[in-house]
Each structure stands twice: as structure tokens, then as C-alpha cells.
Amino acid sequence: MNLILAPEYGGKVLYHTSEKAVPNKFHLKVKFSDDTVLTVRLTSMGLIQAMKDNELERSYVFRRDFNPEVLSPIDEKFTFDRFSKLLTGNNRMLKSVLVGKEAIVVGLSNSAFPDIVYRARLHPKRKASELNEDERRSLYDAIRLVLKERIRLNGKDQFYDLYEKQGSYTPAMGPNMKQQNCPVCETHIKKLSVGGGHVYFCPKCQV
Ligand SMILES: [Zn+2]
Numbered sequence: 365m366n367l368i369l370a371p372e373y374g375g376k377v378l379y380h381t382s383e384k385a386v387p388n389k390f391h392l393k394v395k396f397s398d399d400t401v402l403t404v405r406l407t408s409m410g411l412i413q414a415m416k417d418n419e420l421e422r423s424y425v426f427r428r429d430f431n432p433e434v435l436s437p438i439d440e441k442f443t444f445d446r447f448s449k450l451l452t453g454n455n456r457m458l459k460s461v462l463v464g465k466e467a468i469v470v471g472l473s474n475s476a477f478p479d480i481v482y483r484a485r486l487h488p489k490r491k492a493s494e495l496n497e498d499e500r501r502s503l504y505d506a507i508r509l510v511l512k513e514r515i516r517l518n519g520k521d522q523f524y525d526l527y528e529k530q531g532s533y534t535p536a537m538g539p540n541m542k543q544q545n546c547p548v549c550e551t552h553i554k555k556l557s558v559g560g561g562h563v564y565f566c567p568k569c570q571v
Contacts, residue, residue: 373408379526454492459559482537488563
């Protein structure tokens with residue numbers, strides 16, 4: 365069986381060396397033969413699923429985050445040329461090109477999207493096929509940077525790792541920038557409806 369854990373809007377997935385350290389509240393507890401324990405607690409919308417190998421394709425989260433047939437931005441095969449080719453001729457808006465089950469890459473979440481397009485200085489409603497080579501390059505660099513920094517800093521600042529060590533990556537753009545001004549141009553940050561969700565962005569920097 366495969367255990368799929370997706371605490372989409374918050375939660376804690378923790379590994380405990382003994383039963384004594386297990387918290388009172390959890391949604392799933394897995395006890396291992398060496399008496400160590402894994403607990404999962406979701407604090408908002410999220411998903412816990414156990415699936416056999418041949419069922420994995422049915423899982424939206426698996427297809428979005430782990431599909432081995434789709435390019436992963438942390439893989440060495442994720443080159444600018446490959447990424448660029450996938451963008452060219454793709455008529456969809458960047459959100460669905462980068463996030464979700466139809467995306468050309470795996471592993472990018474809703475919360476990574478505003479961070480990436482802000483760093484790439486691209487408007488959240490741009491279409492992939494409209495981007496020129498410089499813009500495609502900026503987008504590629506922004507994806508690499510965000511993922512590299514998230515990994516280096518042990519994840520986002522509101523999340524914890526298996527050992528309850530808090531992450532320290534703060535997104536350059538996202539709900540944390542609500543009611544604030546852009547640190548680059550001081551324009552008031554705005555919220556936009558994109559692809560069934562909200563995206564914070566700088567109306568001056570992102571064109
Ligand atoms: Zn700005």
C-alpha cells in the first residue's frame with residue numbers, strides 16, 4: 365500500500381520515536397514494528413489516502429505531485445529547453461499550465477504559483493504561448509529558485525517537518541502580502557481571481 369498525505373491547507377505529519385511522544389489529537393496513527401509512530405493531523409481541508417500501486421493513477425494528488433511521466437522541476441532533466449518547448453504552443457493560462465493535474469510539471473502547489481509569477485514579473489493571467497524567450501527564462505529561473513530555497517530553508521514558515529522543526533521559507537508573494545506594498549515598487553498589492561482561486565500580485569511589477 366501507498367500512503368498519500370496531503371495536508372493542503374495545514375496540518376502536521378510527525379514521526380515519534382516512542383508512543384509517549386504521540387500528541388492527543390490526530391486523524392491517523394501508524395505504529396511501526398520498532399515502536400516508533402507516525403501521526404497525521406489535518407487542521408483544515410486535506411486528504412489522507414491508502415492505495416495500492418495499481419490504484420495510484422486514480423488519485424488527483426498523486427497525479428499532481430508524483431506522476432513519474434511528468435517533468436519535476438527539481439529533476440536534472442528539467443532543463444530550460446525542455447520547459448520552453450512545453451510552454452510554446454500551450455494556449456492555457458499559466459496557472460493551469462504550472463499547477464494541477466493538467467500541469468506540464470509536477471509538484472507545484474497553489475501557494476507556489478503567486479510566489480513564482482511575482483519573481484518572474486509576469487501577470488498571473490498571462491497565457492503560456494504568449495511568453496517570449498526572456499519571459500520563459502524568467503519563469504524557469506523563478507521556479508528553480510522558489511523550490512531550491514524552500515528545500516534549503518526546510519519548507520515554508522507555517523509548516524513543520526517530520527521532527528516538528530519549523531520551516532523558514534517566506535514566500536515573496538502570497539496571502540502573507542495582503543494589505544501590503546510591493547517591496548520593489550511600493551505599489552499596493554492586489555488580489556485577483558484566477559482559475560478558481562485567488563492570487564495576490566503587484567499590478568505594476570507583473571505585466
Ligand atoms: Zn511592484
